[in-house]
Amino acid sequence: MISYEILILGNVKDEQVAVLSATLREIISDFGLSIGSDVEIRTRDAVENRDRHVAAAAIYFGGPNNPDEDIARTLSFHSIPIIPVVDSNSDFGVSVPHFLHQFNGYRMRDDDPAMIEISTALLECIGLVRPLRRVFISYKRTESRVAAAQLHDLISARGYDVFLDTHDIRPGEPFQDILWHRLCDSDLLIMLDTPLYFESKWTRQEIGRARAKEIHVLRLVWPEHKPNRMTEFAETLYLESQDFGSADGSINAQRCDEIILAVERLRSKSIASRYISITGKLRAEIAKIGATIESVGANRTVAIKLEDGRRIWAYPIVGIPSAEILNEISVRARMAYASGTPVLIYDHVGIRDRWNEHLAWLDENIRSVRSIKVSEAAWQLVELGEG
Structure with a gap:
């Protein structure tokens, strides 16, 4: 099932599409994902076929005549992130449509022929790689x-x-x-x-x-x-x-x-490895209570099926939870029409005691999202499943 889409627009050459696609394919494979099954790459001719229910991001290659400007405007209207890209020697203000000047652009680097930086930036935009760097x-x-x-x-x-x-x-x-x-x-x-x-x-x-x-x-x-x-x-x-x-x-x-x-x-x-690790720990924990991971969707959302058939939507994260991340998960769950209270799953080992106290305070006062230590997932999810 397609969970993410990358849209490539503007003055893009066939060889640039090929290089960008190859690099994206390599990076997403670290997450256990593949092009065509989990991530769709679309150029101008296929943009109209995009799935409006999945996470998407676009890249616009600047240059003469501003091709695909109308497509880019429509995407921007629908709040799809767009990264304007120009050659290393190009004038950003002249090379991309005026309405894209509001977005932080990217200048191609001669020392990055595989376009690794722009590929990871796109994956940050769709939520596969966390934006904190x-x-x-x-x-x-x-x-x-x-x-x-x-x-x-x-x-x-x-x-x-x-x-x-x-x-x-x-x-x-x-x-x-x-x-x-x-x-x-x-x-x-x-x-x-x-x-x-x-x-x-x-x-x-x-x-x-x-x-x-x-x-x-x-x-x-x-x-x-x-x-x-x-x-x-x-x-x-x-x-x-x-x-x-x-x-x-x-x-x-x-x-x-x-x-x-x-x-x-x-x-x-590293991020991919840690996501897979925390999901594996979650899988081992919930097996103790007879629950299973039913699916993993966009933004690494994990659908947990309890033994009695009820579902819990969990969001494993890499790194340290914050109020901003809790808010982001609440928004994602609302946009996905997920039922029940979404759950943030994290690894607490090494986090400062003062920060753990802060997380406990957030959990007591923000009821739209629960945060659970992965090592306590089985214990806590039983209680959550009763709600």
Whole structure:
């Protein structure tokens, strides 16, 4: 059953459609989905056949004459997200229709021929990849402080919320509580693998806890350093001496671009892996009470069938719940005409005690959505099913 649609419009070339389709196919396969069965890609000739009941997003390639402008206007009227795209040297204001100027656009990058960034942006728009873009940098200060700060700034400039201990913990805050909390809400950990990295108990714990939370790791191995076997599981980029632009330890611009592109691709893999994991944990929990997962639909909505035949609509999430996410789930459930109270499912391990208290307060005062720890799903869903 089709749950998502991607619409490709404007001055798009056949080879661009082919490349974009191939990259989307690769990324959604990480979620156990496929083109044609779960995700439909439509160009201008097939847009009129789109299913108006599924999550959709469009990409508009700018250029001369503004083809498909009427189609794009109609989609915009129906609140379909549209990403205007222009070539690296094009004038955005001239290349796309005026009504699209209100949307944040994307400039094609010469270092991203597979269009990985724009593909993940489309998947964010349809709700398959979460829009929060969070990265955690793990490093040994005495060896890679400059490179860590450099990557923090460069990746932040690409729209990421990057956690670096020296930048993102305010004076007076409990250092380790904040650090583990932020790790739990990260899509990816970037490990700066230097010779003394594993001599610190803190960096060892960061890697260990990232693995415990099933957060993917991008390992950057310093020149002439033999990596520790403990990190063989990680995606690895080996740095060479010529990758460092100056004596201060900073990495040259070209290599940084390659690192950021690797972050983009591995991030979606990490999110997919964690979604599948939490859904698997949910499946194991509800089996204890004789319930089953009946289907998984748009926005990763899970239809749970209780033993007596009643259904509960659950929304497993990656990362840490917030009031904004609760509101988003409430809106999704209402738009899908889901019966009963929707349930947010999350993994509470590593979340700060103060935040858990905040979530408990939200659960007591916001009745349109329930939030349940995946480890307590069987226990809590029995009670919810009585309502």
